[in-house]
Amino acid sequence: xxxxxxxxxxxxxxxxxxxxxxxxxxxxxxxxxxxxxxxxxxxxxxxxxxxxxxxxxxxxxxxxxxxxxxxxxxxxxxxxxxxxxxxxxxxxxxxxxxxxxxxxxxxxxxxxxxxxxxxxxxxxxxxxxxxxxxxxxxxxxxxxxxxxxxxxxxxxxxxxxxxxxxxxxxxxxxxxxxxxxxxxxxxxxxxxxxxxxxxxxxxxxxxxxxxxxxxxxxxxxxxxxxxxxxxxxxxxxxxxxxxxxxxxxxxxxxxxxxxxxxxxxxxxxxxxxxxxxxxxxxxxxxxxxxxxxxxxxxxxxxxxxxxxxxxxxxxxxxxxxxxxxxxxxxxxxxxxxxxxxxxxxxxxxxxxxxxxxxxxxxxxxxxxxxxxxxxxxxxxxxxxxxxxxxxxxxxxxxxxxxxxxxxxxxxxxxxxxxxxxxxxxxxxxxxxxxxxxxxxxxxxxxxxxxxxxxxxxxxxxxxxxxxxxxxxxxxxxxxxxxxxxxxxxxxxxxxxxxxxxxxxxxxxxxxxxxxxxxxxxxxxxxxxxxxxxxxxxxxxxxxxxxxxxxxxxxxxxxxxxxxxxxxxxxxxxxxx
DNA sequence: GCCGTTTTCGGCCCGACTGTTTTCAGTCG
Numbered sequence: 001x002x003x004x005x006x007x008x009x010x011x012x013x014x015x016x017x018x019x020x021x022x023x024x025x026x027x028x029x030x031x032x033x034x035x036x037x038x039x040x041x042x043x044x045x046x047x048x049x050x051x052x053x054x055x056x057x058x059x060x061x062x063x064x065x066x067x068x069x070x071x072x073x074x075x076x077x078x079x080x081x082x083x084x085x086x087x088x089x090x091x092x093x094x095x096x097x098x099x100x101x102x103x104x105x106x107x108x109x110x111x112x113x114x115x116x117x118x119x120x121x122x123x124x125x126x127x128x129x130x131x132x133x134x135x136x137x138x139x140x141x142x143x144x145x146x147x148x149x150x151x152x153x154x155x156x157x158x159x160x161x162x163x164x165x166x167x168x169x170x171x172x173x174x175x176x177x178x179x180x181x182x183x184x185x186x187x188x189x190x191x192x193x194x195x196x197x198x199x200x201x202x203x204x205x206x207x208x209x210x211x212x213x214x215x216x217x218x219x220x221x222x223x224x225x226x227x228x229x230x231x232x233x234x235x236x237x238x239x240x241x242x243x244x245x246x247x248x249x250x251x252x253x254x255x256x257x258x259x260x261x262x263x264x265x266x267x268x269x270x271x272x273x274x275x276x277x278x279x280x281x282x283x284x285x286x287x288x289x290x291x292x293x294x295x296x297x298x299x300x301x302x303x304x305x306x307x308x309x310x311x312x313x314x315x316x317x318x319x320x321x322x323x324x325x326x327x328x329x330x331x332x333x334x335x336x337x338x339x340x341x342x343x344x345x346x347x348x349x350x351x352x353x354x355x356x357x358x359x360x361x362x363x364x365x366x367x368x369x370x371x372x373x374x375x376x377x378x379x380x381x382x383x384x385x386x387x388x389x390x391x392x393x394x395x396x397x398x399x400x401x402x403x404x405x406x407x408x409x410x411x412x413x414x415x416x417x418x419x420x421x422x423x424x425x426x427x428x429x430x431x432x433x434x435x436x437x438x439x440x441x442x443x444x445x446x447x448x449x450x451x452x453x454x455x456x457x458x459x460x461x462x463x464x465x466x467x468x469x470x471x472x473x474x475x476x477x478x479x480x481x482x483x484x485x486x487x488x489x490x491x492x493x494x495x496x497x498x499x500x501x502x503x504x505x506x507x508x509x510x511x512x513x514x515x516x517x518x519x520x521x522x523x524x525x526x527x528x529x530x531x532x533x534x535x536x537x538x539x540x541x542x543x544x545x546x547x548x549x550x551x552x553x554x555x556x557x558x559x560x561x562x563x564x565x566x567x568x569x570x571x572x573x574x575x576x
Numbered sequence: 577g578c579c580g581t582t583t584t585c586g587g588c589c590c591g592a593c594t595g596t597t598t599t600c601a602g603t604c605g
Contacts, residue, residue, distance in 0.1 A: 025577085026589095027577070027578085027587090027588060027589095028577050028578090029577090030577085030578095030588080030589075031577035031578055031579095031588090032577075034577090034578080035577080035578085058578095059577090059578065059579090060577095060578085061577065061578050061579080062577090062578090063577060063578085064577070064578085098603090098604090099594090099602090099603070099604090100602095100603085101602060101603050101604085102602090102603095103601075103602055103603085104602070104603085133596090134595090134596065134597090134601070134602080135595095135596085136595065136596060136597095138594080138595055138596085139594095139595065139596080142594085142595090350589090350605095379605070380589080380590045380591050380592085380605090381589045381590055381591080381604095381605060382589080382590095382605090383589070383590075440605060441592080441593095441604090441605070442593095
């Protein structure tokens, strides 16, 4: 169901992008963008809605509702097709390059005929770009830097896109008669933040029908390879899907093998060799006799090697095997462990849902406590004021009466200024239950400056959580540079938690830094940063990242009972 | 194009920063 909304939202967003290139009214473009975000976040599947139902989506009025009805009927939007005919798709792709927006994209297309990233790179290398009015050497340099940033993400896709694709494929294949089991494996099962290709594993005595079903899926653009054991396809969005079909008795060994990582498997196979065994995707065998020992479940395979089952999110050969041998594997935090959420937005700032709808959705998640933390005034575009904040506090208080089972917390997402200060003074901040503070500007300070900035904000007695600490956006913006050990030391010392932001393009703090911070005794908050109810779906990815950072429930303050959490929040203020 | 305790028109996401310019356009959050 999520996909319908996302496909529709993508078309509306494309409409906004194309209009911004052709030069439409800015407010109209913004209206499309707002609607697109609201559609993604809308909890209901829009495919079953008529015009009247569609108009209930925030920021969707008569005109966009009719376009969505058009989409429901035909799978596309007529105006999008018309605009695509005027502007090549490659030109829109150019606007994905950081520092290159719609106006510059149109200029290079009109003046130089450039309509793809490779053509743009070539034009820059030939020095043709700097000839255009409004362009110069620095512009060329910045664009090249932006292209490199994009290419570092390479052909990998964000985890949510890969996950939705994998779940669709698994659902389709599971329906095939003779399919005994079907799951996704590979880096997706390990919850890597970006995914190169999607690995799907199935068990069946006869692979034929499964291979046929995969190649016949509507999302398949072309078939790369097709055989008895393995079939590879590329989807219409350019993602490769590999399907492996194994006999049912090999299931455990195959799942272990295709989950990886490669490095983890190398170590595990070495252990097998030392024990006089041989491990392959078909099972664990006696090396001498070739006799099958175990293969049905992952647990059996690990156990026969003297190991407990190792969670997929830890299988990176970064110490998990030794920990398993020592009986010291962490009890990883799960989505079920989360009692609360400490970072979310409403339409008072840049969220797309009302306070009432966000709180209702939080209650539906079964949360015991939920913090509303809209943006603070220094992020000027959000137009927050003291008055709005106080009015929201009153509204939260009134709403609390309707939710006896869930405690509402009122807070804010503060902006960390270049020196480590925040939006409000101590007096105003003292009236808030919880404060997240985040970097939203000045991303290119030196490491020394950013370190000082973050340490200083930790020392603020009213700041409880540092939001998306590296401020990275995968494929869009590099992380800020800092002496992280110094920051972690300050967090531990001051009792400031670090956020694990669940947005797929953030997943910030990243797993490797989480693990490093853990050594300093830092606590964490796994937060949705939801701007609409639909964003609560992202929590699984943040939990995956937390697991990759080896976090246990005790490390994550929003798994704690409310009393313990309040103690953590209060200790900071009382230290002032 | 959306929205409305400012209600069917006239607001709406404003200000900083960068790089290119001699006064401002484009991009970003």
